[in-house]
């Protein structure tokens with residue numbers, strides 16, 4: 001009675017606001033993160049499983065909110081697998097840890113510049129904008145389409161690869177953040193992009209630095225399995241396993257947490273995920289009907 005007469009408790013609005021901030025951020029992190037790991041990486045790049053087109057487009061859209069064009073991402077990542085730690089690898093710690101993390105995106109090995117870029121949050125969006133403007137000026141022909149021939153007929157992927165579409169998508173995010181939360185909304189979005197970009201980049205830097213984690217397979221590259229990295233990258237931290245079996249939908253292969261694989265298991269249960277590729281030794285975890293046919297284990 002007394003509380004009702006006095007109105008809401010002081011600070012209640014702050015607590016509700018803070019809880020909303022944190023909970024929506026966690027949900028958005030999961031959706032955007034899995035868009036990259038399950039969508040861009042395991043589905044589009046490595047064709048680890050099959051799913052209906054609307055699901056593929058939804059996963060791709062979540063990835064596109066922070067990872068740039070799916071076709072350029074796929075091409076760069078396939079190149080990374082083809083040339084791992086050799087000439088032509090877009091991001092190898094042979095050029096320095098910070099260059100592998102994000103310096104390769106802006107053409108620098110200077111650790112200070114790399115750290116500033118990593119903390120900028122929206123730096124990747126600026127890099128995408130520059131990439132698109134150079135393309136519009138005729139200085140950046142879409143050579144990546146040579147590497148993504150199996151995906152080029154997908155209208156949604158082509159739309160997202162059209163110059164200025166990804167920057168427009170970012171402007172929509174920014175506009176919504178301001179409209180809904182003002183300054184707090186921009187902080188929410190900035191923290192989201194800092195976490196998403198650095199998580200993804202850490203697979204290339206931490207996941208290829210021998211000071212971290214361990215090696216389960218002799219791949220003749222610097223790829224590592226890093227359990228703590230797997231927790232914050234939805235399972236992508238099992239990078240040494242991944243380089244051994246690029247097409248495997250399950251990166252952990254029984255070694256530890258792999259949230260992207262957990263999502264795929266849920267998808268299998270609902271029938272939305274099928275033709276799942278796994279290494280021979282792990283195939284008995286799947287019912288026969290869900291297994292991928294015999295195809296080459298390609299990057």
Ligand SMILES: [Zn+2]
Nearest residue numbers: 080208223239
């Ligand atoms: Zn790698």
Ligand SMILES: [Zn+2]
Nearest residue numbers: 077081242246
């Ligand atoms: Zn890969």
